[in-house]
Amino acid sequence: MIVDSGDLLNEDEVIPATIEQSARMKAEHMMELQKVIGFDAVNVGEFDLALGIGYLKELAQKTEVPLISANIVDAGGAAIFPRYVIRNVAGKNVGIIGLIGDTGDIPNKVKEITNGEASVSDVVAAATSAVEELKGKVDYIIALTHQQANRDYVIARRVNGIDLVVGGHDKQRTESPIGVDDKSFIVRAGEKGQYLGMFEVDLGAGKSSVTHELVPLGDSIADDAKIKAMISAYNDKVFEMYSGGGETGVNPASNAVLQNEKCGTCHANHLAKWKATDHAKAYNTLFDKAKNYDPTCLACHTVRFEQPGGFNMKEQPMSLVHVQCESCHGDAKDHLASLKPVPTPRPTIDVCAKCHTSDRNPNLVKDAKIFMDKIKHQ
């Protein structure tokens, strides 16, 4: 049985109109991958709603990926997605309930993202109601939750009948299952698909026989040929959409005159040193992996992505590729026009952390000096 706890399709809660088409393509691609992989149930996270509830439901129907949520509700309080699914595994019926957190910023985000079309109802009440319905129909019940890790204890403790809570939403992951009151377990796989969890129960021996493994998805696991081919096909489709008939295999940035040259008029030494850094070839790394038309990647490999005067998907201005001066120092329009200070004259490590996130560079803060030295250009 394969399940996911939510936030599968979008990285952001707001999808700019300029990248909506590619975001939809990517969402459809992700759902098709889930279908081929054979997911039995996928919980709905708040970011999954960013392309619209109607579109998400349409996508679920088209790809037959079972999206579930017992407490994302419409204005009348009715569940928008199926609340649960029942699967038969090893001769046993297993009920899988989808839940999203009703605390912290999640409820407000759901309302904002859906323009009030959806809201989050009481998670314990929704779980309790679903469990009551499943009683007599299933042998085991799994709750897929999308909320802060500590809230999983509330579900496990207060809702009788749930055998396993599979949580997600933040980076917390469980190296071993957490037993709760000798009646259920909590597991979490962390974020961004870095790990897959495997929780196994020997039916002959009951809950005492649980085994668990958190498998890192590294290079030691061979590519799946079919999935790899699907991803290549998707990359080709994105290329065709944005390349404007450009020649395959030719980096469109190879002869670009960069915006940075304007800065170099006065800051020649800085510019020369910048040219020796990895920031000066950030776009090329995308091109080498055929990801140079992927908005998710371009956001950190171009200048001020989709901001006024910044790199945008529609025009694809090659003068604004790589991580240039304005990427860290901010919009230099006023500085270039009248020598007003740039918005961020001395960027701190927090600026770096916007792209060098903890999953990509876990030691960024600890090794801040080392990172800063790599891009030093004074």
Add this chain to the structure above:
Amino acid sequence: MKKTSIFMLLFLGAALLASLAVSPDGSRAADSSKITIVYSGNLLGYTEPCG
């Protein structure tokens, strides 16, 4: 960027999932005494690392 810190290797995961759910010899599918739940979370739309 360190290769070890890259994120979302879904296609690698698929290989693992495929081997678990539909292994060629059908050993897991045929093992009716066990339920295996493979789980992921918070993939956030990544299909493979940017670079």
